[in-house]
Ligand SMILES: [Ca+2]
């Protein structure tokens with residue numbers, strides 16, 4: 001195997017190894033919370049510490065924050081400096097599947113460094129873990145309760161309950177691409193040497 005093939009093989013290996021080792025990060029920073037309406041009794045609205053927005057970013061999927069009907073939440077990731085790569089975004093709901101009458105839903109947005117928001121998708125409390133995909137880099141994630149929009153007949157009194165948000169960045173094969181760029185240079189050098 002010549003040097004070019006060896007380098008190419010290691011570039012491919014490096015790229016696939018990076019993919020296999022994709023880390024998972026949990027949202028641990030509360031950027032802002034704008035509480036929506038709670039249409040239950042005072043005790044229902046305060047039950048299970050559900051008015052505490054920090055429950056959404058404590059890394060514990062058994063504690064939760066209720067967005068309130070129409071409420072929103074913005075979270076960040078202290079472990080990641082700068083832009084977050086394209087990622088799979090998973091949202092955990094601990095009070096999922098309480099019958100169709102208690103249906104809840106939220107829209108998930110990515111916010112980039114210029115502050116512009118793009119809708120990643122809509123999740124519901126039919127399942128405990130919902131995933132959407134962010135196809136470009138972002139800095140924050142925003143959840144907006146849309147329970148009454150998605151389910152007009154719902155009896156949900158305080159909207160979607162956020163237990164935990166985690167991401168698994170999909171790594172760009174940057175190292176591999178750099179190596180391939182270097183290989184191009186190497187090949188050009190060889191051609192020049194032969195021509196000389
Ligand atoms: Ca929690």
Ligand SMILES: [Ca+2]
Nearest residue numbers: 158159160161
């Ligand atoms: Ca709820």
